[in-house]
Amino acid sequence: MFKHAKESRVEITELMLPSHSNFRGKIHGGHILNLMDQIAFACASKHSNHYCVTASVNRVDFLNPIEVGELVTLKASVNYTGRTSMVIGLRVESENIRTGKVKHCNSSYFTMVAKAENGKNATVPGLILDNEQSIRRFARSIARQEQAKKRSTKFKASEFKMEEHIELIRTQNAKIEL
Numbered sequence: 557m558f559k560h561a562k563e564s565r566v567e568i569t570e571l572m573l574p575s576h577s578n579f580r581g582k583i584h585g586g587h588i589l590n591l592m593d594q595i596a597f598a599c600a601s602k603h604s605n606h607y608c609v610t611a612s613v614n615r616v617d618f619l620n621p622i623e624v625g626e627l628v629t630l631k632a633s634v635n636y637t638g639r640t641s642m643v644i645g646l647r648v649e650s651e652n653i654r655t656g657k658v659k660h661c662n663s664s665y666f667t668m669v670a671k672a673e674n675g676k677n678a679t680v681p682g683l684i685l686d687n688e689q690s691i692r693r694f695a696r697s698i699a700r701q702e703q704a705k706k707r708s709t710k711f712k713a714s715e716f717k718m719e720e721h722i723e724l725i726r727t728q729n730a731k732i733e734l
Contacts, residue, residue, distance in 0.1 A: 557681040557682070558681055558682040558683065558684045559603060559634075559681045559682075559683065559684060560683075560684045560686060561633050561634045561635070561683060561684075561690060562633075563602075563603070564599050564600075564602040564603035564633075564634055565599065565631070565632065565633045566595050566598045566599045566602065566631075566632045567629060567630065567631045567632070568591070568595055568629070568630050569627050569628065569629045569630075570591065570627070570628050570630075571625070571626075571627055571628075572622055572623070572624055572625065572626050572627070572628055572650070573624065574624050576624070577624045581623060581624050582621045582622065582623065582624075583621070583622040583623070583624070583626075583628070585616075585618055588618075588622065588628070588648060588661070588662070589613075589616065591628070591630055591648075592616075592630060592646050592648065592664060592666070593610055593666070595630045595631075595632045595646065596610065596632055596644040596646060596666035596668055597610070597668065598632065599632035599633065599634060599644050599668075600634070600642050600644055600666075600668035600670065601670075603634045603637075603642060603680065603681065604642065604670035604678065604680040604681065606670035606671055606672065606678045606680070607670070607671045608642075608668040608669060608670050608671065609668065609669050609671060610666055610667070610668060611641060611667040611668065611669045612666070612667045613664060613665070613666050613667075614643075614664065614665040614666075614667070614700060614704075615664060615665070616662055616664045617662055617663075618661065618662055619659075619660060619661055619662055620650070620659040620660065620661050621661075622650045622659075622661055623650070623652070625653065626650040626651060626652055626653065627650065627651045627653060628648065628649070628650050628651075628661070629648070629649050629650075629651065630646060630647070630648050631646065631647045631649075632644050632645070632646050633645050633693075634683055635665065635693040635694060635696070635697050636683065636693070636694050636697030636698070637680055637681065637682050637683040638680075639679060639680070640669055640670055640677035640678060640679060640680060641667055641668065641669045641670070641680070642667070642668050642669075642670070642680055643665050643666070643667055643668075643697040643700075644665065644666045644667075644668055645663070645664075645665055645693060646663060646664045646665070646666060647660070647662075647663050648660075648661040648662045648663070649661060665697070665700065
């Protein structure tokens with residue numbers, strides 16, 4: 557079975573309240589991460605028709621601060637499907653209600669795994685790629701997975717070669733005492 561990404565897209569908008577902020581009136585990153593996890597869950601569950609759990613989060617860069625009183629819109633879409641997992645692309649934007657100015661606050665990729673009633677991983681529908689953007693997103697997810705595998709192997713304790721990294725580390729704000 558295959559589904560279009562548009563069948564499971566989810567978008568939510570929420571007003572940012574003082575209870576979501578730090579002492580400087582900026583919204584806590586943890587609050588935004590919580591919202592991102594919720595919308596990734598909703599999108600993945602909608603696509604798979606199963607309860608889903610977060611397996612990993614690929615890079616969250618907070619590009620612009622979000623102020624109390626702004627509207628925050630989170631958009632989620634399935635970018636990639638494996639056998640039991642999905643990569644959900646997320647975009648977070650904030651809007652100043654008075655000026656109408658919209659800021660891109662962050663984008664991220666959540667890997668979600670579908671779970672069957674018995675707690676085991678469930679097979680998910682494949683993704684129908686029907687335009688260049690969907691193919692680009694799917695291919696980018698494959699490339700991201702390959703990069704992650706290389707990183708985890710290169711820095712695995714049994715594979716790590718310290719001498720390959722010493723000179724680079726010496727250029728950083730660190731002191732090596734061996």
